[in-house]
Amino acid sequence: MTRAAGRRARPGRPVWNKVPQVTAAFWVVKILTTGMGETTSDYLARTMGPIPAVGSAGLLLAAVLFAQARTRRHVPAVYWAAVVMVSVFGTMAADVAHVALGVPYAVSAPVFAVALALVFRLWRRTEGTLAVETVSGGRPELFYWSAVMATFALGTAVGDLTAATFGWGYLTSGLVFAALIAVPALGHRLARMPSVLAFWWAYVLTRPLGACFADWAGVSRERGGLGLGTGPVSLALGVVITAAVVVLAVGARRSPRGPKGCEA
Numbered sequence: 001m002t003r004a005a006g007r008r009a010r011p012g013r014p015v016w017n018k019v020p021q022v023t024a025a026f027w028v029v030k031i032l033t034t035g036m037g038e039t040t041s042d043y044l045a046r047t048m049g050p051i052p053a054v055g056s057a058g059l060l061l062a063a064v065l066f067a068q069a070r071t072r073r074h075v076p077a078v079y080w081a082a083v084v085m086v087s088v089f090g091t092m093a094a095d096v097a098h099v100a101l102g103v104p105y106a107v108s109a110p111v112f113a114v115a116l117a118l119v120f121r122l123w124r125r126t127e128g129t130l131a132v133e134t135v136s137g138g139r140p141e142l143f144y145w146s147a148v149m150a151t152f153a154l155g156t157a158v159g160d161l162t163a164a165t166f167g168w169g170y171l172t173s174g175l176v177f178a179a180l181i182a183v184p185a186l187g188h189r190l191a192r193m194p195s196v197l198a199f200w201w202a203y204v205l206t207r208p209l210g211a212c213f214a215d216w217a218g219v220s221r222e223r224g225g226l227g228l229g230t231g232p233v234s235l236a237l238g239v240v241i242t243a244a245v246v247v248l249a250v251g252a253r254r255s256p257r258g259p260k261g262c263e264a
Contacts, residue, residue, distance in 0.1 A: 018074050019135045019144065020248070022199060027206065029080060029244050034210030036237035037087025037152065038159075039218045039230040041095065044088070046230070050100065054092050061085040065145060069137070076249040080241065083148070090152025091211070098160070105161035112154035119147045120200075130196050147200075155207020163212060169224040174212035181205040 020026050044053040064082045071078055094112070097103040103111075123143035124130055135144045162173040184201040187193035218233040219225030 017133055017135060018068070018071060018079070018137060018141060019132050020074060020076070020079065022132070025244070025248060027202070029241060029248070030083070030203070031206050031210040032237055032241050032244070033080065033083050033087050034152070034155070034207045035214030036084060036234055036241060037091050038156070038211035038214045039237070040234040041088050041091035042215075042218070043230040043234055045092070045095070050092075050096065054089075054096060057085065057089045057092055061089045068145075069141065072137075074252070076245050076252055080245045080248075082145070084241065086145070086148055087152055087207075090149055090207075091156045094153045094156035094160070098157075105157050105165050109154065109157040109161050112150060112157055116147060116150035116154055116204075119143060119150055123147065130200065132199065148203075151200075151204045152207050155204055156211060159208030159211045159215075162208070163215070170212045170216035170219065171224065174209060174216060177205055177209040177212060181209055 041053070041057075044057065048056065061082075064078065064085050067078050068075075068082045094108060097108045098105060120130060123140075123146075127134065127140055127143065130147075132144065135141050159173060159177070162168045162176065163170050168176070181202055184193060184198035188195060188198040214233055214237065215225065217226050217228050218230040219227070221227045
């Protein structure tokens with residue numbers, strides 16, 4: 001438990017972490033949610049229209065974040081529902097900036113990067129750490145979800161920048177991000193890269209990684225994809241994510257997590 005977290009804890013009351021332990025399962029589900037967010041956003045915008053889609057996604061995002069804020073400890077179903085909706089809405093935010101407002105991805109990507117840096121700076125200055133194991137509610141949780149939202153918007157813009165603006169295509173972009181996401185893992189193990197830096201580096205890259213491969217599966221062959229359709233890809237990812245979260249929830253019940261201080 002950090003010094004700042006210790007000051008927030010009430011005497012005699014355990015402080016519970018509200019985000020998952022960072023394991024291989026965490027990264028797998030996280031990447032799946034990024035892919036689902038990309039294809040679901042495209043599907044909803046096409047079938048409902050951009051304005052109704054953004055409005056509906058915004059309302060649902062607010063609802064699940066409210067539910068997440070009301071929990072006292074990590075609840076897998078609530079947490080991952082919030083991540084999925086952040087993924088959908090964050091994708092829409094980046095796409096609206098490009099399609100509706102005409103902002104090039106080469107401009108929006110740096111803007112979202114600056115926004116993320118400002119969140120990190122304020123978070124670190126206020127709480128003294130960016131470590132996710134200190135997210136127990138209140139201000140740390142607010143900073144955490146603000147950072148998550150910024151990472152999704154940034155990742156969407158970067159992924160579309162490489163796939164569309166640079167002309168790499170979805171598959172090539174996905175392979176590039178798959179290589180880049182290995183850097184923090186190797187850096188942490190071999191070069192003693194700080195764990196917080198390695199975590200957030202990888203977290204940002206999960207967005208374009210999952211989105212590029214999901215787009216590659218969903219878009220037409222004329223656009224360099226497999227032509228499976230954004231709707232079917234979203235449905236398939238949703239089923240896999242639901243199954244994975246059920247498994248995580250069962251595991252959490254069998255091995256309940258204790259107060260903060262567990263591995264992050």
